[in-house]
Amino acid sequence: MTHLYKFLLAGCVALPLQTAQAEAPPFPISYSFFGAEISYVDSGNSRDKSSNIDNLANYPEYGVTLGHQFNPNFTLMGAFTYGDAETRTSDIDTDILRGSLAGRIHPGKFRFAGWRPFAGAGYSYTDIDVDGAPSSKTEDGLYLEGGLQRMVSERFVFEAGVRARTELEDGYVDGQAFAGVQFLFNQWYPQPPAVTTFERPEPVEPPKDSDGDGVMDNRDLCPNTPRGALVDSDGCAKKLTKEIKETLYVEFDLDGTEVKRQYFDEIEKLADLMTQYPTSRMLLEGHTDSSGSASYNQNLSQSRADSVMKVLVKEFDISSARISTTGMGESQPIADNATDEGRAQNRRVEAILTGKHTEIMKK
Incomplete structure (x- = not known):
């Protein structure tokens, strides 16, 4: 494993620890994004292959990403990347173009010091073009990935993780460490619960019985009855x-x-x-x-x-x-x-x- 690969792996571990005390904005419920990704591919599992097109040295890979988080637990993401590698035996330049599509799952609320973990699985299609070769080679592969994401602002997400990719025809496995930045749009955040407001009714004064005859003022036809008088239903003294x-x-x-x-x-x-x-x-x-x-x-x-x-x-x-x-x-x-x-x-x-x-x- 090269020094660059080790550096990327160390960064994936160290960065969450360095930002553990920082306050991160919350993730939206759903959002769309596009971004950029840089990675380092460890193709050591293919070094025993005899052909130049299969026997590639470790190489960096660069690309763009596009995706959408549908809900707090699922994201669909596509990527298109380019890698510039050399063959192990003869140092021949090789261009690697790769397209991939993956689904990711992540917990809605669990965080590790402000970082959200994720795990995913995907399919990749790779076109390998070796200089001087009569034709290029294509590969179908499946991969698993895992990593951490963090909101660094209301518009940007940083992520880092690792992948293990299996080439379906030859069966070899490549390792990949990656880091990327995503720009968010179409965010939707949890809506605060609707607050029902009620107009406070005007205070209603209790009925009064000013002359104390037992008949309220609003029905009392004789409002000044002497205290203690026997009255009828209209409040008038008998x-x-x-x-x-x-x-x-x-x-x-x-x-x-x-x-x-x-x-x-x-x-x-x-x-x-x-x-x-x-x-x-x-x-x-x-x-x-x-x-x-x-x-x-x-x-x-x-x-x-x-x-x-x-x-x-x-x-x-x-x-x-x-x-x-x-x-x-x-x-x-x-x-x-x-x-x-x-x-x-x-x-x-x-x-x-x-x-x-x-x-x-x-x-």
């Missing part, structure tokens, strides 16, 4: 209408019209009811005992009713428009006028508060 009727007795001294202080608390309670129920009205009826004439008693009873009205207006700020007064005289006694005690009870003003009140029902 109401109850009831009649208001309160009676007050204010007694007077004989022939007197002044309202005694002892009755102010009771009058105030009645005033509070009138404030609470603003649609209510009050009737004040004045009464007397049977002492005196009927006409006098009529006027006296009216004055007593007016006195109670003045207390309501001045002391408790009740509008006089809501109060009616009338004098009943001695016509409606509630006790026996024959006794002092009975007459005292008859000297009175009756306050009657009436009206209708609608109130919200509670839960």
Whole structure:
């Protein structure tokens, strides 16, 4: 084996080790390529042949390559090469033209320090033309190969390897160390997974129940229902209408019209009811005992009713428009006028508060 052959073999081993730390671009899924190849052929297995055309010395070979990687595991490649050799016995120049076609397999993901291994098998057709020979010789051969490839950029691949070629007619085996560069085109890389984007919907505010009646605002026809009210399906408070009727007795001294202080608390309670129920009205009826004439008693009873009205207006700020007064005289006694005690009870003003009140029902 010559020094050049040894040098090429050493380079195939040393180059992967020297670039082990370098970051290599990834191989495409598929690509086409053309390139150049240089090799050294060890034809030592044919040195025992007697004819010059078969007995060739070791020689370099140069060529071009063309191929396509169909997927991460298979490549089809063709090559056309030229070799300039000499015969061993008489140093006669020999031109060697060779065409070959091979299939290669390689792992999709396995790498050796960034290098991708490959193995292949192929067919070669060789035309050997020896100077001075009456005709050239052709040979059919089969070969096996193996080696390493590395992406050195997005467009270039470097490879190196060895081949063993068997000549089918004579059966001899030649060895070959080779190195080459390929220029890539029509590359197809793995596509990133499609990212489905969704438009974020506008935030939807939860339904509100501003007045807390259990009916959401979007259905509430009565949005300001008081807290705790019993409501219908439309959010409106259920109401109850009831009649208001309160009676007050204010007694007077004989022939007197002044309202005694002892009755102010009771009058105030009645005033509070009138404030609470603003649609209510009050009737004040004045009464007397049977002492005196009927006409006098009529006027006296009216004055007593007016006195109670003045207390309501001045002391408790009740509008006089809501109060009616009338004098009943001695016509409606509630006790026996024959006794002092009975007459005292008859000297009175009756306050009657009436009206209708609608109130919200509670839960």
